Amino acid sequence: MSDQGTVQPWQWPEQEWRRLVGRVRAGRRLRPTRWRDGARFAVALAFDSDHETNELRDGGKSINRLAWGQYANRVGVPRILKLLEKYSVPASFYVPAVTALLYPAEQRQVVEAGHEIGVHGWIHELNSNLPRESELDLIARSMDQLEKVTGRRPTGFRSPSADFSENTLQILQELGFSYDSSLGADEDCYELESHGLPTGITEIPFDWVRDDAVYFLMHRFQGLRPYTPPSQVFDIFKRELDAAHQEGGLFELTMHPHIITNRSRIWIVEELIKYAKSLDGGVWFARHDEIADYVTRHSAE
Template identity: 60%
Template sequence: MIISGEEPWQWPEDRWRSCANRVGAGTSLARPWPDGKRCAVALSFDVDHETFELSKGGKSISRISRGQYGNRRGMPRIMSLLRKYDIKASFFVPAVSAKLYPEEQQAVVGEGHEIGIHGWIHEFNSLLPPENERELMMRSADTLEMVTGTRPVGLRTPSWDFSEHTLAIVREMGLLYDSSLMADDCCYELLENGERTGVIEIPVEWIRDDAPYFSMSLETSLRPHISPEDVLNIFLREFEQAYQEGELFQLTMHPDVVGKRSRIWILEEVIRAAKAKGDVWFATHRQVAEHASIGL
């Protein structure tokens, strides 16, 4: 006889099935890309700036200054590269970042890039009461619209932290897509308790994120442990396989990480490799989600 208890190994089947199916992956939406392109490339930037430290209490002036580097040096280098290669990208922006640097985000939208929701102050969704999570998400969307004149249609939760209430809030807000989860390499429809939602997931992955490779902490043993050349090799291998499969290559970067002088070339080399194929569709996350949603 199975005794039901609080430990997961004691759960009855209906409990662990319910937990596993709370937010699920539905139909894979890999499909022919526009204009006969073989592969889609979606570049994204999480514009955290000072909010990464502010969300933890803002006690470290040193870490706040590191966030300021993203605005002063990282963003100009990124914008210059995207301009050079005529590529549109997606920028996921905490509302506090947008309020600290409104001209920056206005320039991003002014050059045809996408702005997406990335929390209020880079808070952890799963630590919030549901009413606070809902209020902050809605306030964040309102703030981004007020600053940029454009209403965001997509969400990337801070630190990809997805609570059991996040999807319901996404649906209430009428968002087109989320980009916080990792059930596939290509787009898919999100399911809520097994039911279709019409919300597109553009999956992320720590492998395709610059921050884990270059993170640094004086208080812990966390140190960059891999060279920029090795990070580029990982990104290029991810891209090459996506190209061979005819699917999506999604990449997540941060202005204060990839925007450093010794790393910005990684982004340029990825762009050059994709451009060299001749049949790659560079698209914002919104464009990818709109294309994936056809026929849903």
């Protein structure tokens, strides 16, 4: 509607709110009856390697916050890789292209350890602020840059800050992505639809309740001070994991190397891994690209 800015939502004609709702929707549910090797449930760990881009994307120049990003490279990622190796657990890392340019050796180490690297924007930009041609250019260049650094072309996408624009889904189709992990219309995986039509792209649901940033991340210049004690965050994540186990579903957990790896927090990840491995019926720890491939081929629906 050309005059949408002056018309209130309750005045929209039905076709307008139906159009808005229908742009990106959850289609058929992709839930297998059993996971790989007969496991009762699956666990997919993700780490968003934002590093310095958290500050840079808004034009920030704070040396203090940039140092926080460097901590992710010097301490965070090595600590994560060591823990994952200890328990033979694979994971997915979503990496802005600027992070890969700053730390190419880190990305190669991640891939060499058997983990996945997916696209996470160029400089952690907000896609909904971009014209279509700019969003397409940045995602395409990010895809190319990650392939150049790691030798492997990414197949998965996570929108920075889960900011999904009107054009994002069409761009993912155009660039040949197999899955996305930015949206949360379900707790099971599902196929994304656009205006009622299936896209062939699998969604691995993301939700802020399973993200460390909402409990720990702060910004000293903006008065943002969320803080939940690590023991309570562990309890939230554990309850989510317990429900996934009970239902035979997927437990997807998103974390950040500059947030979860402090000495008082990294134990959360280790305890969750040990706990998941102790549950009856077995668990399949998998990268997000493995999950997307498996549910697409073994969906019960």
